[in-house]
Amino acid sequence: MLWGDHTGSLELRTEGGATRLTARFPYGRETEIAAGRHEVIAPRAFRARIEAGAEIHLLAGHDFEKPLASRAAGTLTMTDSDDALTLDARIEGGTSWARDFLSAHASGLIRGLSPGFRVPVGGERIERRGAGILRTIASAELFELSAVTRPAYPAAQIEARNWQPVGDVAAQIVTHHLKRWRL
Numbered sequence: 339m340l341w342g343d344h345t346g347s348l349e350l351r352t353e354g355g356a357t358r359l360t361a362r363f364p365y366g367r368e369t370e371i372a373a374g375r376h377e378v379i380a381p382r383a384f385r386a387r388i389e390a391g392a393e394i395h396l397l398a399g400h401d402f403e404k405p406l407a408s409r410a411a412g413t414l415t416m417t418d419s420d421d422a423l424t425l426d427a428r429i430e431g432g433t434s435w436a437r438d439f440l441s442a443h444a445s446g447l448i449r450g451l452s453p454g455f456r457v458p459v460g461g462e463r464i465e466r467r468g469a470g471i472l473r474t475i476a477s478a479e480l481f482e483l484s485a486v487t488r489p490a491y492p493a494a495q496i497e498a499r500n501w502q503p504v505g506d507v508a509a510q511i512v513t514h515h516l517k518r519w520r521l
Contacts, residue, residue: 356428356429356431357429357430358426358427358428359406359407359425359426359427359428359429359485360425360427361425363379363422363423363424363425363453364421364422365380365381365382365383365421365422366379366380366381373470374467374469374471375470375471375473376467376470376471376472377472377473377474377475378472378473378475379474379475379478380474380475381419381420381421382418382419382420383461383475383476383477383478384418384453384455384479384480385418385477387479387480387481388416388418388480389418392409393408393409393410394408394416394480394481394482394483395408395414395482395483396408396413396414396425396427396429396482396485397482397483397484397485398436398438398439398485399484399485399486400454400482400484401435402482404433404435406427406429406436406439406485407428407429413427413428413430414426414427414428415427425451425483439485443485448485448486448487449486449487450485450486450488451483451484451485451486452483452486453478453480453482453483453484454481454482455478455479455480455481456479456481457477458479460477461475461476461477461478462474462477
């Protein structure tokens with residue numbers, strides 16, 4: 339039996355016991371991460387680890403204890419172009435979290451894709467815009483992509499996870515965010 343569903347930029351198709359997920363993350367789309375703080379990911383910002391063949395996972399909700407697919411397992415492939423990062427994953431329903439993900443998606447609860455990445459020194463540009471700022475990420479180390487319920491990039495159905503603000507509270511916020519990574 340072949341089953342298909344398309345919600346935003348996540349598309350699932352099931353044939354037999356495996357489910358194929360395809361998603362497209364268009365580059366160059368600006369979003370408001372927080373009040374007055376805008377972000378855009380430049381074309382091919384994730385290129386370094388993708389082209390190097392580095393291990394990257396597809397996770398449920400940014401949890402490395404809930405992998406859905408990976409490059410090393412041969413169940414995740416990515417194509418990086420100037421327009422978008424496209425992924426193709428084969429999800430087996432053998433784990434409880436994979437079944438939970440498939441059920442949540444079928445119920446309309448999973449709305450998008452969120453990349454987990456770190457920005458190296460020199461990989462971003464911060465511009466002031468009146469009372470706000472625009473952060474352009476030109477280069478980032480991509481470690482994982484996650485299926486999420488609430489993506490920050492509505493047009494791309496994705497969420498950027500590594501916001502580094504400027505100003506007096508930057509050190510406190512950056513320290514908090516670094517403690518969230520489980521790499």
